[in-house]
Amino acid sequence: MRAVRFHHYGDIDVLRVEDVEQRALRPHDVLVRMRAAGINPGEAKIRTGALHERFPASFPSGQGSDLAGTVVETGCEVTRWRVGDEVLGWSWERSSHAELVVVPDGQLVAKPEGLAWETAGALYVSGSTACAAVAAVAPAPGETVVVTAATGGVGSIAVQLVRRAGAHVIAVASPRHGDWLRARGATVVPYGEGVEDRLRRAAGPAPSGFLDFHGGEYVRLGLALGVAPARINTIDYGAAAAYGTRSDASAEGSTPGTLTRLAGLVAEGAVRVPVSAVHPLEEVRQAFRELEHAHPLGKIVLTS
Structure with missing residues (x-):
């Protein structure tokens, strides 16, 4: 083969x-x-x-x-x-x-x-990671959750799962994909220099959760915004160890039940991939x- x-x-x-x-x-x-x-x-x-x-x-x-x-x-x-x-x-x-x-x-x-x-x-990879990360942060109706790399494979699914939980999403992403995110109920904040100030203006009070699918300085940024470490989930294992945040990913989401439920949501059009x-x-x-x-x-x- x-x-x-x-x-x-x-x-x-x-x-x-x-x-x-x-x-x-x-x-x-x-x-x-x-x-x-x-x-x-x-x-x-x-x-x-x-x-x-x-x-x-x-x-x-x-x-x-x-x-x-x-x-x-x-x-x-x-x-x-x-x-x-x-x-x-x-x-x-x-x-x-x-x-x-x-x-x-x-x-x-x-x-x-x-x-x-x-x-x-x-x-599988994007879906299981998104499901595990969203579960780790546990968004509740009316809360605000920041999602970085929001139009990547994982982030695009996570945005929709957070919205299905009733929480508001502030999506850090390229402006060129802004229309796709806004169509799914997210507020779009462009990444790059000045992103912390833009997030503060968009979030108002401190966000309740922070989903980092990019790595780098975003964990530090989530903490600076006032998000509790237990409600930050990141793909950056080093930052998670350094700051005491969560780093749940595909390993935690790899179950037949999780994949079956997600495939069903996608098949019925409730989640778009x-x-x-x-x-x-x-x-x-x-x-x-x-x-x-x-x-x-x-x-x-x-x-x-």
Whole structure:
């Protein structure tokens, strides 16, 4: 089968699409023919070695966690899934950017009828992270929550989940995606120099929660705005350790129940997952070039 591989840490040009052997199925494994698989900023950081201390790569390394496709074979003890079932789920083996993916049967859920393949394949990492982060901050009706990187894959979902909880959202994002955020009930604050002053003007009294999907100085900014550390959730693990905030992410949100509920909301139109570009597997370098340099709205997806 064809699969994305990289043989050492580096920039986008280390990515290759190679012929690789499919690993054998264990009794509870399912073989899925990939129809769509989202790409994520964390995968780029793993590829460059930026996350080596936390998530080291073994070479040659595969890539990809998001997954949607069709079951083509099952292990001898799998009872829930049958050949031909349409599923979505996740791989913890960095293996979903491939034509065929082997995953344990408990890491799949049924794809709702009518949910587009590209959307289904974009759900896992962003959706599980957004669900865990929003749950960590626990927004209540009438509260105000700041969301940074609000038009990225995670932030765009989190904005909608916070609004569904009845809280007001102040979204830190590029002005070029402002209309999309305002259509979902958010107040838009452009990022960049002076963002703290703009947030103070927009928030009025101290916000109740702060969701940081960018990292850097945003945790410090949340604290400066008066948000309690227990109600700040960040993707920046170093800042979380330094300031005592939360850092719940996909690991905390990786349950079949969470993914099933989110897929249902998306299928019924209650939550939108913007997919800004779709590329065939062979264009993986172009897909990551857009992700890392074009600041797209929502997700970019590979197909096979």
